[in-house]
Amino acid sequence: MTLGNILITGGASGLGAATVKAVTQHGGTPLVIDRQNLDDDIAFQCADLADTAAVDAAVRALADGVDGRIDGVFTAAGIDSCGKLDDVAAKEWERVIHVNLLGTAAVIRAALPYLKATHGRIVTCASTLGINAVADATAYCASKFGVVGFSRALAAELAGEVGVTTLIPGGMYTPFFDGRTEQYKPPPDAKLNKPQDVAETVVFALSQPAGCEVREMVVCSSTEVARAMAGLRAGRVHLPHRAVPVPARRRATGRARSAAQSQLSRTAWRPHGRAAGRARDCATAP
Secondary structure: OOOOEEEEEOOOOHHHHHHHHHHHHOOOEEEEEEOOOOOOOOEEEEOOOOOHHHHHHHHHHHHHOOOOOOOEEEEOOOOOOOEOOOOOOHHHHHHHHHHHHHHHHHHHHHHHHHHHHHOOEEEEEOOHHHOOOOOOEHHHHHHHHHHHHHHHHHHHHOOOOOEEEEEEEOOEOOHHHOOOOHHHOOOOOOOOEOHHHHHHHHHHHHOOOOOOOOOEEEEOOOOOOOOHHHHHHHOOEEEOOEEEOHHHHHHOHHHHHHHHHHHHHHHOOOOOOHHHHHHHHHOOOO
16 A cells, blocks of 8 residues: 655654655655754645644645645644643643644644545554653643544544544654753663654554554553553553453453553562652653
């Protein structure tokens, strides 16, 4: 299956830039929305995702440049504002929601008529902090939990018309952590993913044949097992090589939960101090 024209937000850096390269390498044509200009010869529109009107105009302009055909969308753009709720300025806190959640919805809404025409695909970008909440990240967690819920509802709404996949990435070696105080940066020994590896999973989801859907993908470092506890709350018991669905868990709740918790007790991160804990949890955000 050919990728076709793929609209990518945040395509100037990080996972977005890696996905631009991956789409190109796999024969597709990236169409980028970002606030930063691109150096490459790639179709690009500058827009702030918090500005719905600007997003609508950017999507239309990019679509017009490819004869109105958009085959896929990947919403990679995202920001964060770390700190306690009463320490983060209200406007900064709200901007995280506007960009990460409302911006995701705005891009998809604008692209939806084109996607319905091509029976295209959407890959939204959540985070492991969208399935597991931590302190000092209320804005980011709220936005990414929102992306997960939005994506699941959208998948139900568009079933049979447009494919919807939720990417739930762990931490990556990207500029996402630049400019933070040390307590909110990954520690030196943090194991993160390469964005180019995660980008390949985006291409995989976008490349599925008609009728085949990849609904959710948790893509993280091979040592990031502490997030397995989120699976317990979400209805699955995640063990190293398998996931036990809810019906099976009900038949063997004690045994499965005991095994999962035993695994976590042996392998979960054990940071010292609240700030260290937040820094390590920050390392799981895209």
